[in-house]
Amino acid sequence: MTDGAGRTVALVGATGDLGGRMLAALARRRVAVRVLIRAGTPPVDRDVLRARGATPLPVDFDDVAALARALSGTECVISVLNGLAPTLLDLQGRVLDAAVVAGVPRFIPSDFSLDFTRTRPGDNRNMDLRRTFMTRVDAAPIQTTSILNGAFADLLTGEAPIVLRKIRRILYWGDADQVFDFTSKDDVADYTADAALDRAAPRFLRIAGDEVSPRGLAALMTRLDHREWKPLRAGGIGRLSALIGTVRALSPRSDAPFPAWQGMQYLRDMSSGRGKLSPLDNDRYGKTDWTRADAVLAAIV
Helix, strand or coil: CCCCCCCEEEEECCCCHHHHHHHHHHHHCCCEEEEEEECCCCHHHHHHHHHCCEEEEEECCCCHHHHHHHHCCCCEEEECCCCCHHHHHHHHHHHHHHHHHHCCCEEECCCCCCCCCCCCCCCCHHHHHHHHHHHHHHCCCCEECEEECCEEHHHHHCCCCCEECCCCEEEEECCCCCCEEEECHHHHHHHHHHHHCCCCCCCEEECCCEEECHHHHHHHHHHHHCCCCEEEEEECHHHHHHHHHHHHHHCCCCCCCCCHHHHHHHHHHHHHCCCCCCCCCCCCCCCCCCCCHHHHHHHHC
């Protein structure tokens, strides 16, 4: 773990789940963290951020000049914003512009995902948003590092509908031996904090706390549950694509970043292998305590 004493990082999106973990990871490294928050944030929420070791800075996110003043003197901006185009492109774009105006050397965008550089345009809305922002950030005069971590391992406990507890099956599409990348949110935050302090960090860093296939997940659950689990094939990638189209057409329009069909798009990119991370950069900062899939799954047995 890098010692960040005497160094200052700006964090945008610290009030969210991953952002809160990111703040904790930076605080453990004794980094001075400026958290940019909306001007109307209640005082009690600001006090919570101070208690967690941050300096909250209320700011108008529509005002690039005000953002630049808040970012001035920091060495890296970490964005953990979550949402659709108004957030990931427009708001995050203003933060990027402000970082450039303020002369901040480095920027970490809110990419935390599968390898969107290798997925197909049009297949996954959230990957497309990241690909669009990549074009913008790569044209800006700032050193940028994206952290790609596959799927959040935390989703295995329920939000990802592949671990079917009632029938002891692992649902999959395509090939039961296609390996998936899983990284816990805490591990993503921990690694990103080190990357924020790494002045020589490359454009992309790819990490996976564990790599495991549907067949491997069934074997893990069998060992943990002491009862037999089996992979259950729902169909090929083509059938999954058809189902995504149907669900999306029948779903009401929503600004939610993760409707059911969006999760299915992630699963398609994982099941096809197009979102697979390679090579991995797990060893760059000496981290060895990666959370494995069996540790996550043990919580639901």
